[in-house]
Amino acid sequence: MIKKELIKNIASELEIDICRITDGGGLKKYRKILEQRKKTGLWPQAFTEEDIDKLCNPSLHFEGLKSIIVIAINYHNNSKQINKCLSNYVTQKDYHIYLKEVMEIMVKKIKAKIKKDFNYKIFVDNAPFLEKALAERAGAGFIAKNSLLINPDFGSYIFLGEIFTDLEIEKDKALDLDCGECTICLENCAGNALTAPYQLEADKCIAYLTQKKGIIPLAERKKMGGHIWGCDICQIICPYNKNTSKSSKKELQYFERGIEYFLKIDRNNPPEELKNTAIFWRGSRILIRNALITAANLQKEEYFDLIKTKLNDNSSLIRYYAVWSLSEIDYQKSLSILKKHLLKEKNKEVKQVIKNIL
Numbered sequence: 001m002i003k004k005e006l007i008k009n010i011a012s013e014l015e016i017d018i019c020r021i022t023d024g025g026g027l028k029k030y031r032k033i034l035e036q037r038k039k040t041g042l043w044p045q046a047f048t049e050e051d052i053d054k055l056c057n058p059s060l061h062f063e064g065l066k067s068i069i070v071i072a073i074n075y076h077n078n079s080k081q082i083n084k085c086l087s088n089y090v091t092q093k094d095y096h097i098y099l100k101e102v103m104e105i106m107v108k109k110i111k112a113k114i115k116k117d118f119n120y121k122i123f124v125d126n127a128p129f130l131e132k133a134l135a136e137r138a139g140a141g142f143i144a145k146n147s148l149l150i151n152p153d154f155g156s157y158i159f160l161g162e163i164f165t166d167l168e169i170e171k172d173k174a175l176d177l178d179c180g181e182c183t184i185c186l187e188n189c190a191g192n193a194l195t196a197p198y199q200l201e202a203d204k205c206i207a208y209l210t211q212k213k214g215i216i217p218l219a220e221r222k223k224m225g226g227h228i229w230g231c232d233i234c235q236i237i238c239p240y241n242k243n244t245s246k247s248s249k250k251e252l253q254y255f256e257r258g259i260e261y262f263l264k265i266d267r268n269n270p271p272e273e274l275k276n277t278a279i280f281w282r283g284s285r286i287l288i289r290n291a292l293i294t295a296a297n298l299q300k301e302e303y304f305d306l307i308k309t310k311l312n313d314n315s316s317l318i319r320y321y322a323v324w325s326l327s328e329i330d331y332q333k334s335l336s337i338l339k340k341h342l343l344k345e346k347n348k349e350v351k352q353v354i355k356n357i358l
């Protein structure tokens with residue numbers, strides 16, 4: 001049996017903020033919750049995976065699983081601004097890549113220290129098991145009423161990663177902590193997505209809406225307010241995040257960009273720096289679409305001419321939102337532009353949205 005302190009010392013050498021160990025057993029408590037949700041139709045829809053066995057049995061993801069090393073790294077940028085364009089988790093470097101690199105180094109160091117080879121698999125949000133539930137069991141934090149993992153020292157601004165291994169390591173215990181009587185996040189959820197404690201209705205959540213493909217219905221567009229990617233409101237107002245310290249890692253500094261930056265993206269040649277972030281996985285089309293929505297919601301007249309150029313984009317999705325955005329920002333001014341555009345527009349949906357406006 002490997003002493004857990006050996007693993008934790010290596011984690012702190014690598015400036016990993018939290019390192020805890022748990023076993024590979026099934027997540028019984030969460031299996032019951034998911035079974036109940038399946039019956040009531042309250043399945044958290046952000047999950048593409050609906051196989052409860054895969055979600056609740058970590059051992060199905062790694063043969064011979066004996067221990068799980070859970071790590072967490074603080075990414076807090078100390079921003080208290082509620083209506084930022086981008087969520088705090090949008091950092092200079094994609095956290096998936098950053099954490100994987102750190103954990104690979106960690107494994108090498110463990111092997112060198114114990115002078116023994118072992119099998120392992122690294123995960124960062126890339127397999128359908130309940131990683132927050134594993135982190136909770138390991139004592140890295142507790143699952144809060146806003147459905148996020150909260151650590152008493154670092155709050156909820158933490159990236160999680162796991163090393164599944166066939167090494168037998170001494171285990172940690174879960175923390176004895178919870179939200180208590182607090183319900184601040186439920187009362188302030190911008191999308192009314194937190195319909196009960198611990199119950200997030202993902203399709204109402206702004207963070208989910210900003211990642212949704214295709215046409216977003218009008219009511220949902222309005223709900224997005226000034227959010228181009230993600231939403232942090234239920235974290236910013238949480239008392240556990242009040243006094244947490246700023247991340248010192250240069251790769252995890254905030255990628256602070258505004259509406260104009262996204263409206264100016266050249267889809268044929270997107271900026272390299274944007275490709276390094278975790279928000280590029282949906283591609284630049286969705287980011288431009290969201291920027292058009294936020295420009296409309298915030299009545300950004302200064303971008304009217306820039307948005308007008310989007311009527312020539314070869315993506316009908318972008319043209320659709322450019323049409324809508326122009327009419328929302330300045331209805332009168334948009335009329336002649338849209339009438340003229342209607343004569344050359346080929347796409348049925350874009351034509352229809354112009355007709356509805358005229």
Ligand code: SF4
Pocket residue numbers: 146188189190191192193194200204205206207230231232233234235
């Ligand atoms: S991210 Fe925003 S919309 Fe989603 S639960 Fe939190 S406050 Fe509500």
Ligand code: SF4
Pocket residue numbers: 144145146179182183184185186234237238239240
């Ligand atoms: S705001 Fe209150 S209820 Fe919500 S997660 Fe934070 S402590 Fe829990």
